Amino acid sequence: MPEPINWPAAVDETVRNLARLIQIDTTNPPGNELPAILAIRELLVASGFPERDITIIEAGANRANLVARLRGSGAARPLLLTGHVDVVPAEREHWSHDPFGGEVAEGCIWGRGALDMKGTAAMYLEAFLLAFRQELPLKRDLILAAIADEEMGFDAGSKLLVDHYRDLIAAEYALNESGGTTVPMGGVRLYPIQVAEKGVCWLRMTAHGTAGHGSMPREDNAVGRLAQALGRLQRAAHLPVHVTPTVRTMLAALSAQLSFPARALVGLLGSPAVASLALGALHGQARSLFTALLTNSVSPTVLAAGSKTNVIPAQASADLDCRLLPGQTPENAMREILAITGPGITLEPLQTTEGAEFPTDTPLYHLLERATRRMDPSGLVVPLLSPGASDAAEYRRAGITVYGFAPGIMPPGFPILELAHGHDERLPLAALETGLPALWEVVSEFCL
Ligand SMILES: [Zn+2]
Structure with a gap:
C-alpha cells in the first residue's frame, strides 16, 4: 500500500524545480536547452531514479532532449508526458520581476516559461517522481520527455525524436501543454483541453x-x-x-x-x-x-x-x-x-505543417474531463482547437494521440491569456496546489 501523498511537500518541490528551470535561460533562438536538460537528469538521479532509464539526445551545440522511462508491466501501451523547456525571448525592462529569477512573490512564481511551459514540465516531472517513489504497479510505461526547440519549429526537438528516435517516445497517448486551466468567458469558468491544433x-x-x-x-x-x-x-x-x-x-x-x-x-x-x-x-x-x-x-x-x-x-x-x-x-x-x-x-x-485533430471519445479524454470537473465542479470543460502550433502535430506523425493538460484553478481575474509569451509571465501557486493532484489523478488512474 503506497504512502498517502504529502501534497504541500510535492507542491514545494515543484516550485523549487520550476524556479531552477526558469533560472536557466533557454531563450530560443538559440535555445541552449542542454543545462536545463542536465538539471532535470540531476533531479531524477538525486531522487534515486536509475540513470540507465534516462536517455539524453544531443541536438546540436548546447542543445539536447531528455527521455526517461518508468517501466510498467506492458499490459497497455505507454503514456508520454512531454514538456518543452525552451522559451520565447523576454524584454527585461517591461518586467516587474527578473524574467530569469524564478522569484516567488504575490502568490506566484515569476519568470519566462512559468506558464509556457516550464511550469507544466515541472508538474510532469513531479508526477513522474511521485509514480517512481510510490512504486506503483503500472500497467503501462510512463515516459517523461523534456524537449528542445518547440518555439522555433521543432527541428532540434519533437521532430528530431519522431524522425530518428521514435522507439524512445512511442506511446499510445501523450499529455502536452494547453489544457485544464481556468479561462474566464462570459461569466463561465472554462477549462479548454487542447485536442486539436x-x-x-x-x-x-x-x-x-x-x-x-x-x-x-x-x-x-x-x-x-x-x-x-x-x-x-x-x-x-x-x-x-x-x-x-x-x-x-x-x-x-x-x-x-x-x-x-x-x-x-x-x-x-x-x-x-x-x-x-x-x-x-x-x-x-x-x-x-x-x-x-x-x-x-x-x-x-x-x-x-x-x-x-x-x-x-x-x-x-x-x-x-x-x-x-x-x-x-x-x-x-x-x-x-x-x-x-x-x-x-x-x-x-x-x-x-499539417494541423492535428484528435478524437474526444477516448478513455483518456474522458478521464481528463472527469479530473478537471473534480478539481473545479462548477467549471465547464470544452475541447480546444489551438490556433498556434505545438509539438502535438509532430507526435501525431508517430501515431500518438495528444491532449493538452496543464491543470490548475487560476485566481479570479488572473490574465492568463496575456501572460504566455507576454510580460510578467507567472504561475499562481494556487494553480499548482489544485492542478498537481488533478494531474496525479489522471496519471495514476490511467497507468494502474
Ligand atoms: Zn509552449
Whole structure:
C-alpha cells in the first residue's frame, strides 16, 4: 500500500524545480536547452531514479532532449508526458520581476516559461517522481520527455525524436501543454483541453508588373497590384468558414451555458451558412479568436518591393502568415486566398505543417474531463482547437494521440491569456496546489 501523498511537500518541490528551470535561460533562438536538460537528469538521479532509464539526445551545440522511462508491466501501451523547456525571448525592462529569477512573490512564481511551459514540465516531472517513489504497479510505461526547440519549429526537438528516435517516445497517448486551466468567458469558468491544433502555411504573395522609370506612371505597377490584392483580403475580413468537429463540440458545450443573446450568437457560429454573418457581429478579441477557430486564417506580415524611389520594380511581395484548420491543405488555403485577391497574383508556400485533430471519445479524454470537473465542479470543460502550433502535430506523425493538460484553478481575474509569451509571465501557486493532484489523478488512474 503506497504512502498517502504529502501534497504541500510535492507542491514545494515543484516550485523549487520550476524556479531552477526558469533560472536557466533557454531563450530560443538559440535555445541552449542542454543545462536545463542536465538539471532535470540531476533531479531524477538525486531522487534515486536509475540513470540507465534516462536517455539524453544531443541536438546540436548546447542543445539536447531528455527521455526517461518508468517501466510498467506492458499490459497497455505507454503514456508520454512531454514538456518543452525552451522559451520565447523576454524584454527585461517591461518586467516587474527578473524574467530569469524564478522569484516567488504575490502568490506566484515569476519568470519566462512559468506558464509556457516550464511550469507544466515541472508538474510532469513531479508526477513522474511521485509514480517512481510510490512504486506503483503500472500497467503501462510512463515516459517523461523534456524537449528542445518547440518555439522555433521543432527541428532540434519533437521532430528530431519522431524522425530518428521514435522507439524512445512511442506511446499510445501523450499529455502536452494547453489544457485544464481556468479561462474566464462570459461569466463561465472554462477549462479548454487542447485536442486539436492548426497547421502552419506561410506563403509569399507576389505581384508582377513592368519595370520602368518612376516619372512615367504605369497601370501595371507591381506595388499597386500587390496593395490592391492585400486591400481585398483586408476587406473580406476572413477566408471561408469550416466548422471542424472539435469546434462544433466546443460551441455546443459553450452555448448550453450561456444566456441570450450570447447563446444565439455562439449557435450561429457553428453553422457554416451563417457563421460569416455571426463573425461580423463580433468585435475585438472575440472576433480574432473565432476567426482563428473557424477559418484558414491569413495575416500579412512582411512587405518587400523596390529599392529606389525613382525606379518602378518589376515585382512586389508580401509574406502571409496563414494557418490551416485540421484537415485543410495548403492548396485549399491558396485557392481561397486567390478567390479573394483576383488574378495577377502568385502564391508560393514558404513553410507548411499539417494541423492535428484528435478524437474526444477516448478513455483518456474522458478521464481528463472527469479530473478537471473534480478539481473545479462548477467549471465547464470544452475541447480546444489551438490556433498556434505545438509539438502535438509532430507526435501525431508517430501515431500518438495528444491532449493538452496543464491543470490548475487560476485566481479570479488572473490574465492568463496575456501572460504566455507576454510580460510578467507567472504561475499562481494556487494553480499548482489544485492542478498537481488533478494531474496525479489522471496519471495514476490511467497507468494502474
Ligand atoms: Zn509552449
